Amino acid sequence: xxxxxxxxxxxxxxxxxxxxxxxxxxxxxxxxxxxxxxxxxxxxxxxxxxxxxxxxxxxxxxxxxxxxxxxxxxxxxxxxxxxxxxxxxxxxxxxxxxxxxxxxxxxxxxxxxxxxxxxxxxxxxxxxxxxxxxxxxxxxxxx
Numbered sequence: 001x002x003x004x005x006x007x008x009x010x011x012x013x014x015x016x017x018x019x020x021x022x023x024x025x026x027x028x029x030x031x032x033x034x035x036x037x038x039x040x041x042x043x044x045x046x047x048x049x050x051x052x053x054x055x056x057x058x059x060x061x062x063x064x065x066x067x068x069x070x071x072x073x074x075x076x077x078x079x080x081x082x083x084x085x086x087x088x089x090x091x092x093x094x095x096x097x098x099x100x101x102x103x104x105x106x107x108x109x110x111x112x113x114x115x116x117x118x119x120x121x122x123x124x125x126x127x128x129x130x131x132x133x134x135x136x137x138x139x140x141x142x143x
Contacts, residue, residue: 032085033126036141037066039077046082051125061117068113069093069138081139087129096134106130 034096037046044058044066058066070076083089096117097107105120123130 020113032083032089035082035084036079037082038079048125051122053122053125056120056122059118059120061115062119064139065094065113065115068115069136073138073140076138076140079141081141082136083139084134084136086127086134088135089137092135092137094136096136098130100130101130103140108134 035046035048037044039045040055040057045055045065045103046058047054047056066082070080073080083092085092088095090139094110096110099107099109099116101107102118107116107118108122109116119130119134
């Protein structure tokens, strides 16, 4: 009985440690992921309980890109859906191409917008490594 209890405790500890090590979704390249950015304290942010992010800000050029792709979405600052993937998908609006690493994050360039922006290390909550390309689409949140 004591051996069984010890084994059960050991399995529980391994499970807990493994669960805490799962830091992100590690989505396949062809997965379409969805976050819901909103305007807060002068910039775009998003929450994602799945990966323990709360008011994660977009910075360094990304807010300006978001402004451009949400210009036709009424009340976008109250929140909108942002679909993104490391592979093209029907109806994507923007393709970001990887440029370089810096300060733990990665710089991406949009040829369509002629803009560059930095994605912080929160990117690794979704991908094991920085995708060479990221495809995105902004759309109104369904009512």
